[in-house]
Amino acid sequence: MKIAVGGDHAGFPLKGYVIEVLNDLGHEVTDCGSFDPNPIDFPDITKVVCEKVRSNEVEKGILVCGTGVGASIAANKIPGIRASVCHDIYSSHQCVEHDDVNVMCIGAQIIGPALVKELVDSFLTAEFSTAVEFRRRVEKLAIMEKEYAKELLEVNKK
């Protein structure tokens, strides 16, 4: 699978290990930075990774910041992105099976390498369920995205 990976300065130490894990699992990785431990704001890296996901250049994205929280907030502001913090095995596959999550966010200050390996594998091997209720709910998310975008456009016109 083609995967884009990125992280801010707080995620930098773990991001290298995530890439190692992905390579070992046979995935094709695009490293979106950061490329050194200097401070960089998580929204900037989030945009780079998520652009690759929404343009279908890659199938999934993985973001690493201090907690995974900031990256997931930023990612969920980008149309077409469904991001989730994945710090336990059940959520890591259920978020794909039920919610078609396409960007996994992890916190380098929260979890260690051994768990990361299992979380990443669990996320990437999961498949979106064909059950109608899950499909319907994800369609509703896309509709919500359009509704609020329209509202923003109207506010900006005033």
Ligand SMILES: O=C(CO)[C@H](O)[C@H](O)COP(=O)(O)O
């Ligand atoms: O986890 C994060 C956002 O949710 C960031 O990685 C974190 O806030 C960075 O903090 P600092 O600049 O103090 O290293």
